[in-house]
Amino acid sequence: MPKRDYYEVLGVAKTASPDEIKQAYRKLARQYHPDVAKENPKAAEEKFKEISEAYEVLADEQKRRHYDQLGFSGVETDFGPGGFTWQNFTHVGDLEDLLGASPLFRQFFGGFGFPTEGGGPSRIARGSDVELTIRLPLAAAVRGAHPTIEVPRSTPCSDCQGTGARGGTAFETCPECHGQGQVRRVQNRGFTQLLTIGQCPRCHGTGRRILEKCPTCRGTGRLNSVERIEVAVPPGVEDGAVLRIPGHGMAAGSGGRSGDLYVQVEFEPSATLRREGQDAYAETTVPLSTALLGGEVTVATIEGHANLKIPAGTQPETPFRLRGEGFPRFRGSSRGDLIITVHIEIPRSLSGHERDLVREALGAGPRATTGKREPIWRRRSS
Ligand SMILES: [Zn+2]
Ligand SMILES: [Zn+2]
Structure with missing residues (x-):
């Protein structure tokens, strides 16, 4: 898909003021957000991404100037090697009041590891999946079974709201990445520049520097526990089949969706059958x-x-x-x-x-x- 001019995408004049750009973006965001565009969510997402990329550039004075002078090549290095992704979007705060209450909005952005507050320390990320194997007697393949299994869980520490800092406040913004959680490195290779974006080594992607560790979780921000879950194994399950139990994997950061639990079913080998x-x-x-x-x-x-x-x-x-x-x-x-x-x-x-x-x-x-x-x-x- 050929890239369209950012001004054209937002439907504003080249002389538009920052306020006009913001209003135009909000109007389009309302139009393409996933609650409205239910018929074709994939196309809506593409559209939403297109207007968000345009807004990301035009809302930033420096990026806008580079774009005005050099076109797309003027802002290329602001994004990753593959172009604009949601990781590059720093203005989600401009949308929170508009779309934030919608669970679909969270779902929509949840998969992108998307910063909630303009690159602030809290991120909507999905928790990891957990895989377990259970072993059942062969008769369970006929009757089904409801074994109770113990799943290791990691939940955000409530004493520090998952920050790992005492009282949830004893931290400052990471000085290395300025709270972004990631760092960009530009390497010069002859005439070309290689842009790499990686997790900030100093804060490990949290965007925070802990001044005093939370004593409850020893600064990890998470508490390990065991959850007991009754698993419904339906009759007729094949040996080695995997059951998916959504939402019972690891907990995510604040606002994120928990991972899924995958249970593999194994049957005890029978001496006679x-x-x-x-x-x-x-x-x-x-x-x-x-x-x-x-x-x-x-x-x-x-x-x-x-x-x-x-x-x-x-x-x-x-x-x-x-x-x-x-x-x-x-x-x-x-x-x-x-x-x-x-x-x-x-x-x-x-x-x-x-x-x-x-x-x-x-x-x-x-x-x-x-x-x-x-x-x-x-x-x-x-
Ligand atoms: Zn950092
Ligand atoms: Zn804690």
């Missing part, structure tokens, strides 16, 4: 007699036990399907199946009497003369 999507897989071993004659065995399911009917003549490795004993679909009502592979236990040795009975019933194999097991080559050769 394997999960594949909505289906569960298990194995069981039945005695030869059960496979031959039929019967019933008890098998472990996700939540407990079930009886599995084994029909007479069941072959080794036959899969049986228990419908609806698998895992539920996330946010759905249907459940997968439990598939059980049946192994058959062949006795390793038989008594002589048992041999005779098997031989009689199944009519197989040569008669053994001794109780000893005979080598295979002999059996083959006979």
Whole structure:
């Protein structure tokens, strides 16, 4: 998008007085602020940014003079390498009375780490996110669960209003950055200038120099605590799924939005069950007699036990399907199946009497003369 002339953006004459510029900006800000421009907030934000950049330059006597003399190149170094950002805007105080009461306004600016009072020490910044992992029994994947977890929190110290200074007053404006919290460095590289903007090393971006530390928080401005939160894990959650709990991360500075809490769900590995999507897989071993004659065995399911009917003549490795004993679909009502592979236990040795009975019933194999097991080559050769 080609840049438009700043005077044109604000709709004022080149000879406009500072008051006229301010009035023009306020009028446009009212028009483009996010409460009004709900249909197309993205376009409104672009527009708002454009008028704010123009105002940032024209409201400042020196910047305006540079712009009048050299055009955009006269003010380039006032902003970061990528051009104007909300970090460069120092006149939000001119809007507070206009838009400050609107929560949308705060939300609108909240994401930019935007200074609230014309670059003053308090900043609207978003708190950091917190990530935790919880481990649940496999049955929770079917029924859901409501575990209570302990989340480390950092909240602003109330004794110093988060400033870290005794009583919230024992500080002065940082002499290095003059309260901006950031410093700009211009490096000359041959014919080009490199502008870098970084956090002020002296005050670490707070814009303040603490004269006397708050004894409650030892000057950090924050207090660590633990918050207990009940997490609703819905049925059907996959292993490794991440639940987002908005607003339960770290607290932000004054006026800012807290970060979010991300909870990763892990299920305890089961010794008997394997999960594949909505289906569960298990194995069981039945005695030869059960496979031959039929019967019933008890098998472990996700939540407990079930009886599995084994029909007479069941072959080794036959899969049986228990419908609806698998895992539920996330946010759905249907459940997968439990598939059980049946192994058959062949006795390793038989008594002589048992041999005779098997031989009689199944009519197989040569008669053994001794109780000893005979080598295979002999059996083959006979
Ligand atoms: Zn500083
Ligand atoms: Zn404190």
